[in-house]
Amino acid sequence: MTGTVSEGTPSRVGLVGIGIGPANLGLSALLDPAPRLVTRFFERRKRFTWHDGAMLPGASLQVSPLKDLVTLVDPTSRFSFLNFLAERGRLYRHLIASRGGTSREEFEQYYRWAAALMPQLEFGAEVDEVRLEEGRFVVSGARRPLASTRTLVLGTGRVPYVPDSVVHSGDHVLHSAELMHRRPVTRGRRVVVIGGGQSGAEVVHWLLEDRDALPASLVWTTRRDGFLPLDDSAFSNEWFFPGYVRHFGRLGAARRDALLRGQRMASDGVSAELLDAIHGQLYRLDALRPGSCSYRLSPGQELVAVDGPGDGPVTVVTRDMDTDSVVTEQADVVVLATGYQYRIPRFLDPLRELIPLDGDGYRVRDDYSIDFDGPEGCRIFVQGAAARTHGVADANLSLMAWRNAVIANAVTGRQLYRTEKETTTLDWSPEPGRTAGTPSERTAHA
Ligand SMILES: Cc1cc2nc3c(=O)[nH]c(=O)nc-3n(C[C@H](O)[C@H](O)[C@H](O)COP(=O)(O)OP(=O)(O)OC[C@H]3O[C@@H](n4cnc5c(N)ncnc54)[C@H](O)[C@@H]3O)c2cc1C
Known part of the structure; x- marks a missing residue:
């Protein structure tokens, strides 16, 4: 070398x-x-x-x-x-x-x-x-x-992930990872937030909460089927146990990929409290301050393009995955809450x-x-x-x-920390013919 x-x-x-x-x-x-x-x-x-x-x-x-x-x-x-x-x-x-x-x-x-x-x-x-x-x-x-x-x-x-369909590179399009550094002017403007995970939800919550940030119009879209909650339930949490890592590692690649897809909302969903808070914000907006911010929240939208002249308004094109129709939106600020890779x-x-x-x-x-x-x-x-x-x-x-x-x-090369002994509730791969066991038996098996 x-x-x-x-x-x-x-x-x-x-x-x-x-x-x-x-x-x-x-x-x-x-x-x-x-x-x-x-x-x-x-x-x-x-x-x-x-x-x-x-x-x-x-x-x-x-x-x-x-x-x-x-x-x-x-x-x-x-x-x-x-x-x-x-x-x-x-x-x-x-x-x-x-x-x-x-x-x-x-x-x-x-x-x-x-x-x-x-x-x-x-x-x-x-x-x-x-x-x-x-x-x-x-x-x-x-x-x-x-x-x-x-x-x-x-x-x-x-690193922040920006989809290939985003070809606009001006100041009006930014990733959620840099929002608090760049702090674009959103008050009274047209804002589109793309991405239905925790980051997108946090951005929407902030836009609706802070009067100095409140847009004239707000569009929040995601490719997901809905604004889906984080699966923080008890048994799903065992996917985040050491024993599950060992079990997962023994599986074939196709099975692992399928499991990761199925478990996605245990990691990438939006906390239920935040979804409740946004729902409440929109209710109060309509009930108490009608007309102060028009909004559209649309799941099931695939991003087609984010385009436009460098310093002018941005065109956001999405395709409705239910009807196949194409929706075009003009925006002054686009926040890409499109995750990390x-x-x-x-x-x-x-x-x-x-x-x-x-x-x-x-x-x-x-x-x-x-x-x-x-x-x-x-x-x-x-x-x-x-x-x-x-x-x-x-x-x-x-x-x-x-x-x-x-x-x-x-x-x-030493056992500085104990990494093996941790009991679990679930038995991920029961041996054929095995009956119910104690927590320690399950651990030994994991
Ligand atoms: C906004 C946000 C909130 C999150 N909140 C949670 C949460 O509540 N709970 C949870 O479980 N997970 C959360 N996560 C996921 C995860 O826990 C975090 O991403 C976590 O920061 C990952 O830690 P890390 O050390 O691997 O990477 P990072 O925190 O990304 O740190 C990597 C560091 O490496 C440095 N670096 C990169 N290249 C070089 C180089 N060439 N030379 C020197 N330094 C370099 C970077 O500057 C950076 O400081 C969150 C993720 C994000 C993006």
Whole structure:
């Protein structure tokens, strides 16, 4: 392999994490007490932020705050959300204030507090190349070697997804990921929101709630059959248990794909409280302030095009999936709440020939390392890039602490954390002839 980075000798460390979002922040926290493992984590942003461009006022965490960096694998860790609350003297008040959910802004504050306790994190350090040199990875940014290691953990997250049908690139069309950064003028204007997931719902709720944002007209469309709720019911939540990851990994690819499609609303649906709130907002608008904002909410609409002159109004064309009719809307602002997707980072380009893919994704093993034809002992682990092999929970916070415990154990070659013993209610693959069992028997079987 030839290198292009010009100067400096990189420090040799046991593990390099690239990207510091909740995933690698959690790994850093779990490895913090690991003796003899020197780690470094690099993040391109100047300080820790958590989807701050999409941090809409009042947005709530969609999961329990116990799904923090550490608690589900080490409730005694000093990096827990409860410890953060205790240090701030907010335990008692939080219990009451969070009855409707913990705010995402407060959770970001918690992450930032935890990040400040870890000197192994380096912000303002974008990684732009990883290459091999003398049997080790050399990780570089801005043509400067940052570190060399034999263990990489990629925690670079997902990037906003913009459908190909969006050809308009002017200021009037933006992704929900950047809404709070760009804050377009929406008051008294024609606004179209595309996308029926949690992000789209949060945008619509904000537009209707904030009088300074209230549009003259609002169109909210989605390809989904309806504005569908998050399936947060008890048994569906067991898809977010460690035992289910193991079960899922044993299935054939076609079965896994079908399951992921069927389980989608357990991850991508809109929280029921938010749907209720929007419904109530529209009722009050009609009952108390008629004429202040005309609106159309239409599910079952496939996006055909978002087009128009760069600085003028935008034309949004959708196709009604029930009737096949085409609907055209003129808008001053279009918000694309069209989700996020994983992309293999460009900094891996020098290694690409050594990374066999399955379709367009890595081949991820049980311990979250990927197949890699590089030198003996060099390993690459991935965060949030394994839904197709590890299940629906892979993209969200639910199993992050457990995933990091699995990675920490694999990296250190020791049982730093217990990852096996967790009881379940459901028995995903009963043995033929097996009858009812105790929780521990189910666990052993999982
Ligand atoms: C708006 C929003 C709200 C969400 N809310 C919830 C929720 O309530 N509950 C839930 O379970 N899940 C939620 N999720 C899903 C998931 O938990 C989050 O996306 C989570 O942030 C994923 O963590 P991550 O660390 O994998 O990636 P990210 O948080 O995306 O972090 C990746 C980091 O890597 C950095 N990076 C990328 N490339 C480089 C590079 N070359 N060099 C250096 N740094 C780099 C990025 O700057 C970024 O800071 C939400 C997702 C979104 C988008």
